[in-house]
Amino acid sequence: MKDEMDLVGMVIRPPSEADSILLQVTLGCSHGKCAFCGAYREKRFAIKPESTVFEDIDWAAAYCLRQRRVFLCDGDALILPQQRLLAILDRIRERLPWVTRVGSYANAKSLKRKTDAELAELVAHGLGLVYLGLESGDDKTLAAMGKHGDVALHVAQGRRAMAAGMKLSVSVVLGLAGPEGAEEHARLTGEALSAMDPDQAAALSLMLIPGTPLHDRWEAGLFTPPTQEQSLRELRALIAATNLSRGLFLSDHASNYLPLRIRLPRDKEEALTRIDAALAGQEALRPEWQRRL
Numbered sequence: 001m002k003d004e005m006d007l008v009g010m011v012i013r014p015p016s017e018a019d020s021i022l023l024q025v026t027l028g029c030s031h032g033k034c035a036f037c038g039a040y041r042e043k044r045f046a047i048k049p050e051s052t053v054f055e056d057i058d059w060a061a062a063y064c065l066r067q068r069r070v071f072l073c074d075g076d077a078l079i080l081p082q083q084r085l086l087a088i089l090d091r092i093r094e095r096l097p098w099v100t101r102v103g104s105y106a107n108a109k110s111l112k113r114k115t116d117a118e119l120a121e122l123v124a125h126g127l128g129l130v131y132l133g134l135e136s137g138d139d140k141t142l143a144a145m146g147k148h149g150d151v152a153l154h155v156a157q158g159r160r161a162m163a164a165g166m167k168l169s170v171s172v173v174l175g176l177a178g179p180e181g182a183e184e185h186a187r188l189t190g191e192a193l194s195a196m197d198p199d200q201a202a203a204l205s206l207m208l209i210p211g212t213p214l215h216d217r218w219e220a221g222l223f224t225p226p227t228q229e230q231s232l233r234e235l236r237a238l239i240a241a242t243n244l245s246r247g248l249f250l251s252d253h254a255s256n257y258l259p260l261r262i263r264l265p266r267d268k269e270e271a272l273t274r275i276d277a278a279l280a281g282q283e284a285l286r287p288e289w290q291r292r293l
């Protein structure tokens with residue numbers, strides 16, 4: 001048995017997967033062109049050999065007896081051919097029978113490549129949750145950021161994932177449209193989240209990462225990131241425009257100034273009141289030096 005799992009380079013996972021077994025099935029992201037994203041810049045996209053993934057599952061079977069969740073890394077495990085992914089899910093079920101949830105990042109392209117029957121088949125074999133990056137509900141902003149697909153595609157693919165039985169968590173990024181586009185970005189993003197109606201929506205705040213195209217644009221004076229106050233105003237406008245039927249809305253990512261964890265629609269007014277208090281200087285905010293991705 002090898003000494004440790006085969007994790008290549010920086011491995012990223014959502015905050016809620018902090019205690020999960022991180023099983024790396026691909027390297028990097030199959031898209032890799034989003035202007036703000038520095039996640040996998042050092043990796044060339046590749047699907048890892050099945051034998052390596054299976055050895056990692058066997059390692060977890062020996063050493064991860066208390067972890068109840070598995071998260072498939074890196075950026076987009078759903079891009080795997082269906083039979084490869086099913087074989088991994090089956091191996092997890094066989095060797096890690098105590099695991100109660102398998103999650104993965106997804107994007108609109110990889111979801112679209114799967115038929116409804118294939119998505120349902122993944123659920124039947126144990127894939128219970130996908131994290132979809134919408135980033136913005138504004139088509140202009142998605143295009144400016146180099147995101148694959150438009151808002152309608154993301155809404156449709158998110159809804160297909162849920163119809164197949166997956167839980168859906170959708171992330172959006174405050175500040176992506178700069179100060180001049182902030183209001184529209186927030187409103188349209190709230191409307192897109194409402195149309196998707198996911199189980200969970202999470203807002204991150206933009207942080208410029210050296211080496212990314214967006215950082216270059218900022219250095220060239222072509223992009224302005226939001227101030228703390230603008231970011232709070234954008235969060236307020238986003239929540240005001242978001243109507244989920246039963247979902248959680250989170251802004252508790254380490255990049256955010258004001259951590260919120262609210263249930264919509266129940267807690268909307270209370271959240272808006274808290275943001276107003278923060279804008280009036282009556283609520284403590286996360287200091288700049290504590291923010292991170």
Ligand code: SF4
Nearest residue numbers: 029032033034037075
């Ligand atoms: S934001 Fe997501 S889809 Fe875009 S490059 Fe980064 S990991 Fe890939």
